[in-house]
Amino acid sequence: MQFFKNLKIKQKLVTCFILLAVVTGVVGVFGIYTMNTINTQSESMYYNNLVPSQKLASIHAAIEDIRANQLLAVYERNPGTLQTRLDAISAAVESDNALLKEYEATIRDDENRTMYTNLTESLVSYRELRNANLELVKAQKYDEAQAGLDKVTQARQTVDADLEALIAYNTTQAEGVLTQNTADFKTQSTMMIIFIVVGIGLAVGLGLMVANMISKPLRRMVDSAEEIANGNLDVNVTIDSRDEVGELGQAFIKMTDHINEIMTNIDSAAEQVADGSKQIADSSMSLSQGATEQAASIEQLTASIEEISAQTRLNADNANEANELAESTRENAIKGNNEMKRMLESMEEINESSANISKIIKVIDEIAFQTNILALNAAVEAARARQHGKGFAVVAEEVRNLAARSADAAKETTRMIEGSIKKVDDGTKIATTTAVALNKIVDDVAKVSGIVGNIASASNEQAIGISQINQGIMQVSEVVQMNSATSEESASASEELSSQAELLREQAARFSLKKSSRFAYRSTEETAPESRGVRREPANNPVSKPTRIALSDNEFGKY
Numbered sequence: 001m002q003f004f005k006n007l008k009i010k011q012k013l014v015t016c017f018i019l020l021a022v023v024t025g026v027v028g029v030f031g032i033y034t035m036n037t038i039n040t041q042s043e044s045m046y047y048n049n050l051v052p053s054q055k056l057a058s059i060h061a062a063i064e065d066i067r068a069n070q071l072l073a074v075y076e077r078n079p080g081t082l083q084t085r086l087d088a089i090s091a092a093v094e095s096d097n098a099l100l101k102e103y104e105a106t107i108r109d110d111e112n113r114t115m116y117t118n119l120t121e122s123l124v125s126y127r128e129l130r131n132a133n134l135e136l137v138k139a140q141k142y143d144e145a146q147a148g149l150d151k152v153t154q155a156r157q158t159v160d161a162d163l164e165a166l167i168a169y170n171t172t173q174a175e176g177v178l179t180q181n182t183a184d185f186k187t188q189s190t191m192m193i194i195f196i197v198v199g200i201g202l203a204v205g206l207g208l209m210v211a212n213m214i215s216k217p218l219r220r221m222v223d224s225a226e227e228i229a230n231g232n233l234d235v236n237v238t239i240d241s242r243d244e245v246g247e248l249g250q251a252f253i254k255m256t257d258h259i260n261e262i263m264t265n266i267d268s269a270a271e272q273v274a275d276g277s278k279q280i281a282d283s284s285m286s287l288s289q290g291a292t293e294q295a296a297s298i299e300q301l302t303a304s305i306e307e308i309s310a311q312t313r314l315n316a317d318n319a320n321e322a323n324e325l326a327e328s329t330r331e332n333a334i335k336g337n338n339e340m341k342r343m344l345e346s347m348e349e350i351n352e353s354s355a356n357i358s359k360i361i362k363v364i365d366e367i368a369f370q371t372n373i374l375a376l377n378a379a380v381e382a383a384r385a386r387q388h389g390k391g392f393a394v395v396a397e398e399v400r401n402l403a404a405r406s407a408d409a410a411k412e413t414t415r416m417i418e419g420s421i422k423k424v425d426d427g428t429k430i431a432t433t434t435a436v437a438l439n440k441i442v443d444d445v446a447k448v449s450g451i452v453g454n455i456a457s458a459s460n461e462q463a464i465g466i467s468q469i470n471q472g473i474m475q476v477s478e479v480v481q482m483n484s485a486t487s488e489e490s491a492s493a494s495e496e497l498s499s500q501a502e503l504l505r506e507q508a509a510r511f512s513l514k515k516s517s518r519f520a521y522r523s524t525e526e527t528a529p530e531s532r533g534v535r536r537e538p539a540n541n542p543v544s545k546p547t548r549i550a551l552s553d554n555e556f557g558k559y
Helices: 002-006 009-076 079-105 110-138 142-147 149-229 244-338 340-429 434-509 522-527 553-557
Strands: none
Touching (some): 009 079, 009 142, 009 149, 079 110, 110 142, 110 149, 142 149, 149 244, 244 340, 244 434, 340 434
16 A cells, blocks of 8 residues: 555556456456347357248248148039149248248257157158148049148148247257357346446546545645745644645645745844844943933033144244344343453343343243143143053153253253343352353353244144044044944944844744744854854943133133
């Protein structure tokens, strides 16, 4: 049975039709054989029994015709009609002889031949008496002929008895053949009915078996397909045949497993995409908020840097003026050295110049102090800006160095001016040392001129550096604004992605998956853990607001 189940549908159908053809052929051959047998027996009955019986009946009729014409010839006693009667008797005798020969040709057994021999002997006796009686009629011896009719009648009756015996024999033979045909018909009909019933049973059995082999698996697959159409992927189809239906079932099972695996992966991926998109949206919103606050802080820092730049330019202008004053002081000292006569006046001018220089130095000292404070503030802001403030930190350090140098120079200049004033006071008492003091003043003024020149150069460089810092901060501001816009776009895209992922999860939730397939996506999660979601640290950690630089009007006025 399993071998038959594993046959292809074409082979099954061909096998069934071959078996049906064989059964039909057997029934047909047996029916033809039965009909041929009955036909042969019927022909035998017809030619061996019915035809001889007809011939015997014809012989009997001819004898009766002869008897009638003979009686008419005897009792009419009419010479005019006698010849007609004799001709009729002669024709009947000829027919009788022909029929006897034909009957003799149909004899097939000894009993029939014996009875036929008795008939011919009876006919010989009958014909002799009949011919003798007819001779009396021809001689117009009607009374003798009439008297001899009894013997003729007795002889004819003997012939009739022999004919009846032959007819009865042929009838009995025909009845035997009929009985045999009936028995054969019943036997053959029974056999044909058996063959037909067996053929019908075999056809119905094979048909039902093949139909069940085809329809039941297809019915199971149709039911499973309806379950899948209703969203239930947890279906199992068992088909143990290897025919086309079995191959279709195996393909259906593979298709179901693949759909189940795909829907499981889609469900897991949709869940991860939804979680990841939510995390990205939260992180993007936090980043956008931080970038917005950072942009505001940078704008304030830019305003502060612009104020510092303006004050630095003012410092540079003051340093240039101090340089010019130092140069003028040096020229005055040279003139005082050449004009000893005007020493006192020169001393007074030097004293006044020294006082002015002392004031300027104090201003420079204050500028250096305020520049140092600004450099410290710039360093703090550079530390907060991290990577973007690296260059700004370098410039701030250089500004601090320049401020320190300016302070040192101011202190040195103050010390030297105080020494010059003391020497000028002493010069009023000691004229001899005036020239030496003036020479020393010239040297000191030259040094002051150099220091003031350095201060002017440093102030100019500081102005350039602050301008560069301002440009860098503007670039950082642009980057922060771009980051803020990008973060907002990312948050919007993440929210849209989260919505789509949630819709995908709702669609996937309509399917009932196999329990064994719910963990099919685990291997992917384990091999790529970093792709399971976006880190939440940026979203969970609050963004620290940068400290704003707030300078009062008085602090700005110091510059």
